[in-house]
Amino acid sequence: MRSIYTLLIAAAGAASTMAAPPAGYYDSLEGKQGQTLRGAVKAMAGSYSRVTYGNKTWQAFEKTNVRQVNGRDAWLDIYSNNIVYLPDHDALNIEHSVANSWWGGKNGCLEAYSDLFHLNPSDQNANNTKSNYPPGEVEGTPHFDNGLLLIGYPAEGQGGGAEKVFEPADQFKGDFARAYFYIFTTYGDIGWLDKHAYVYGDGGELLPWAVELLLRWNREDPVDSYELSRNEEIFKVQKNRNPFIDYPQLAEYIWGDMSQTAFSLIEELPAEPVDRPEAPVFDGARTVGFDTYARRWWDGYTQTISRGEGTLMLSIDGRDYFEPSDDWLQLDPAMDATESHVYKAYVEREVNGYTLRSAVASINIDARDPGRTDWSRARWERVTSLDGFTLDDTPCLVLSANTLHPMSTTGGVTKKFMESAGFAEFDDDGILYELPANAAVVEFEAVGQGKHRLMVNDCLGTYIGSWNTAGKNAMRLDHTTYTPGKAEVKADGTFVFTFDADGSLQFNKTQPRFLNYSSTQGGVYLYRYVDMNGGWSSVRGLAPDDSDWSVGVGPGEIIAPDGAVIFDLNGRRVPSGRVAPGIYIVTGSGRSQKVIIN
Numbered sequence: 130m131r132s133i134y135t136l137l138i139a140a141a142g143a144a145s146t147m148a149a150p151p152a153g154y155y156d157s158l159e160g161k162q163g164q165t166l167r168g169a170v171k172a173m174a175g176s177y178s179r180v181t182y183g184n185k186t187w188q189a190f191e192k193t194n195v196r197q198v199n200g201r202d203a204w205l206d207i208y209s210n211n212i213v214y215l216p217d218h219d220a221l222n223i224e225h226s227v228a229n230s231w232w233g234g235k236n237g238c239l240e241a242y243s244d245l246f247h248l249n250p251s252d253q254n255a256n257n258t259k260s261n262y263p264p265g266e267v268e269g270t271p272h273f274d275n276g277l278l279l280i281g282y283p284a285e286g287q288g289g290g291a292e293k294v295f296e297p298a299d300q301f302k303g304d305f306a307r308a309y310f311y312i313f314t315t316y317g318d319i320g321w322l323d324k325h326a327y328v329y330g331d332g333g334e335l336l337p338w339a340v341e342l343l344l345r346w347n348r349e350d351p352v353d354s355y356e357l358s359r360n361e362e363i364f365k366v367q368k369n370r371n372p373f374i375d376y377p378q379l380a381e382y383i384w385g386d387m388s389q390t391a392f393s394l395i396e397e398l399p400a401e402p403v404d405r406p407e408a409p410v411f412d413g414a415r416t417v418g419f420d421t422y423a424r425r426w427w428d429g430y431t432q433t434i435s436r437g438e439g440t441l442m443l444s445i446d447g448r449d450y451f452e453p454s455d456d457w458l459q460l461d462p463a464m465d466a467t468e469s470h471v472y473k474a475y476v477e478r479e480v481n482g483y484t485l486r487s488a489v490a491s492i493n494i495d496a497r498d499p500g501r502t503d504w505s506r507a508r509w510e511r512v513t514s515l516d517g518f519t520l521d522d523t524p525c526l527v528l529s530a531n532t533l534h535p536m537s538t539t540g541g542v543t544k545k546f547m548e549s550a551g552f553a554e555f556d557d558d559g560i561l562y563e564l565p566a567n568a569a570v571v572e573f574e575a576v577g578q579g580k581h582r583l584m585v586n587d588c589l590g591t592y593i594g595s596w597n598t599a600g601k602n603a604m605r606l607d608h609t610t611y612t613p614g615k616a617e618v619k620a621d622g623t624f625v626f627t628f629d630a631d632g633s634l635q636f637n638k639t640q641p642r643f644l645n646y647s648s649t650q651g652g653v654y655l656y657r658y659v660d661m662n663g664g665w666s667s668v669r670g671l672a673p674d675d676s677d678w679s680v681g682v683g684p685g686e687i688i689a690p691d692g693a694v695i696f697d698l699n700g701r702r703v704p705s706g707r708v709a710p711g712i713y714i715v716t717g718s719g720r721s722q723k724v725i726i727n
Contacts, residue, residue: 148361149399150375156394158372158379163388167314170372170379174315178368182235182243186223187250191215192362194250198419205355207301208259209252210276210418212552219531219638219651224251226305227312228261231325238319245363246371247308253641254549263327264305265294265342276421276491287338289327300405300488303350306343307373309335310380314373340384347373347380351403351483375399406476408488409436415563417552422492423566427499432458432472432492439478439487446471463496466589470494495566497589505564505588509656513622520573520616521581523657526561527571527643528553529636530623530652533561535568536643538587545603547585547643549636561656564588573616576681576688580613583626583634595679598631598645609722613681613688623652629683680715680722687724693717 161169180189194205195215202215213220226247229235235242251259258273258280265288267281272293274280279296288294297305309328317333328339335343352374360374373379378397381387412433414422424432434441434456442450450473458472472494476487497503509526512518527536529549537550547569554563568588573581583596585606594606614628626634632647643653681688685707689695695703696714703713708726715722 150370154370155372155376158392159394160391162382162391164383166379166392167317167383170314170383171317173372174369176369177240177244177315178366179240179243180245180366182223182239186243186245186248187218189245189363189366190218190248190250192365193245193359196419199416203419204250206250206252206255206419207297207304208249208255208275208278210421211252212416212418213250213532217531218250220253220529220534220641221250222253222256222639224249224256224259226308228263228325230261230322231329232316232319232321237322238316241312241316241319244312244315245367246311253639257640259295261325262293262295263289263291263339264309264346265291265296267294267296271296276418276489287342289336289338291327298488299350299486300353301350302346303352303377304356306346306350306380307352307356307371307377309339309343310347310373310383311371314383335384344380344385347377349483351481352377352400353404354402357400357402401481403481403483403485405480405485406439406478406487407437408490409434409441409474409476411472411474411490411492414492415554417493417565420488420490422490424492424494425497425503425505425566426460426494427463427497429462430460432460432494434458434474436474436476439476442475442477442486444473450475460494463498466496466498466501468496493566502590503588504570504590504658505566505568506562507564508659509561510659511559511622512618512624512655512657515616515618518657521575524586525571525573525658526564526568526656527624527634528561528654528656529638529641529643530654531636531638532641533654534641535564536571536653537565537567538569538585538593539567540642545599545605545644547604549641549643560659569593576613580615580629580681581626582611582613582679582681584611596628596634596645597682598628601631602644602646603631604645607679609678609720610680610682610724613683618655621652622654624655625652629686678717678720680724682724682726685710685726687713687715687726689715690717 158166158169180186195202196205198212204213204221229242232238232241255275255278265283267279268284269282271279271281277298280293283294313333313335321329321333328336330336356374360371364370376397377400382392408420411422412435414424417423440452441456443453444450473489473491475489528534534549534551535553537548540546540548550565550568553561555561570586570588572584574584576582585593587593594608595611597605597607597610598612599605612628612630614626616626618624628645632645635646635650636643636653638651678690687695687705687708689705693715694717695705697703698712710726713724715724
């Protein structure tokens with residue numbers, strides 16, 4: 130079995146998509162060297178025809194950044210392994226490979242801001258985390274690692290004084306290098322800002338450390354079919370080409386060992402594609418992203434790995450890569466329900482004189498005790514109306530309306546928001562049947578006056594906490610305090626849970642997270658559990674007994690658990706319900722909780 134992913138080649142066919150440069154296009158470079166050659170390359174940018182940034186950019190991306198996943202068109206994101214299908218792109222940003230803040234963005238130079246040669250669709254979280262860090266190689270443990278992009282402290286001699294650098298995957302390092310060569314040549318005189326001078330000096334000159342790094346990336350990651358195809362498609366709309374893709378050796382004649390040698394179109398031929406081997410495939414595992422898989426097990430099983438020609442290399446739980454004796458792994462029965470493993474694999478082989486690795490494929494394998502409830506493999510259907518549906522009788526899911534990503538159980542305790550759990554599986558009828566392992570299953574418990582508290586559980590039924598707004602755009606998961614709210618489903622099918630204080634539950638599309646917002650952000654959907662026979666379940670008791678002792682807090686209001694009493698700081702007993710601003714102690718069942726009412 131080969132990879133289920135393929136690049137989408139234009140309908141005209143690979144031959145026309147990767148056509149040679151037009152006759153005479155590069156004649157002006159003949160006989161030039163060093164900075165004179167760089168000036169000639171810059172002069173070629175005069176044919177540039179700007180594509181309006183925004184919707185027109187996405188239309189261009191439909192030709193330049195698309196791959197097929199299981200027969201469907203998906204965006205090719207060089208910053209993450211996430212799968213986002215066309216035409217939706219709400220979960221993606223338009224990312225500048227060369228940070229636009231370095232020259233003042235569209236106000237500094239609109240042409241550079243809109244130039245497709247350094248624009249790509251990007252996962253929002255990766256884009257935000259990449260920030261305006263320079264490229265480089267990460268030393269030590271990364272601060273961010275999504276399987277394709279690393280962000281962390283720079284290796285010695287790199288970074289130009291920046292706190293962190295971003296390191297792309299090996300298969301895209303040459304793409305970044307050639308984009309940087311193009312931008313810093315074409316727009317060398319646009320007024321680069323001194324406060325961001327990590328990569329460049331006066332006049333946009335690349336600093337020595339950056340030249341060394343980018344030349345090495347340019348050599349080690351040769352131009353492939355995808356990059357040549359993208360160059361051709363951009364040429365069709367922008368009317369100019371990236372010379373460092375057609376002639377990657379140009380960089381050597383400007384910055385490298387050939388800088389004292391005249392460039393010759395007779396001696397130097399246009400690039401031919403050098404394609405890496407395909408990434409290995411973990412057979413039978415669930416696809417959770419591009420080249421990323423997941424599987425659950427309890428009894429022992431054999432995990433086979435399919436691959437093409439080349440040497441298979443394997444890493445287990447972060448240890449060094451080694452060459453396994455077979456293309457399969459034997460997993461013994463799980464020791465307990467907490468056991469998990471991460472396997473990573475790539476294929477390496479000689480290609481046209483280069484030793485090239487495939488993309489890295491990874492699989493997360495988690496133990497799942499069949500004796501325990503596992504909501505990650507239940508069936509869920511979207512709630513389009515609360516009529517005839519008792520909200521507090523059914524386990525539910527909260528999904529982002531734009532991406533259909535479930536809310537996760539992570540992020541809320543320390544970061545004061547809930548992250549997206551990522552890729553979920555749906556059937557053709559829109560029934561959700563496979564959840565990411567870190568997805569949150571929620572329960573709504575009635576607390577009177579048409580209000581509920583929102584309780585969060587993991588997929589195995591462990592109670593994590595209840596939503597408690599901690600101020601504007603801030604929340605936490607708390608075992609003993611919650612903010613009540615009212616639930617409704619709007620006419621457009623979006624679910625709204627409005628808290629008694631500090632907004633409603635929404636999804637921020639720009640910085641993907643579930644949070645309480647007073648301003649308008651992205652909508653969410655509510656999904657309810659469906660049993661395997663198609664009937665509605667009234668399963669209760671996901672949360673343990675101690676979750677029943679919780680204190681609801683709203684503006685001027687305390688909702689105490691049954692049997693609990695409320696005292697002010699003078700020791701006077703206060704009735705449950707509306708109270709004056711102040712500090713109170715709620716006590717009962719051998720427990721007590723301090724509550725502040727503003």
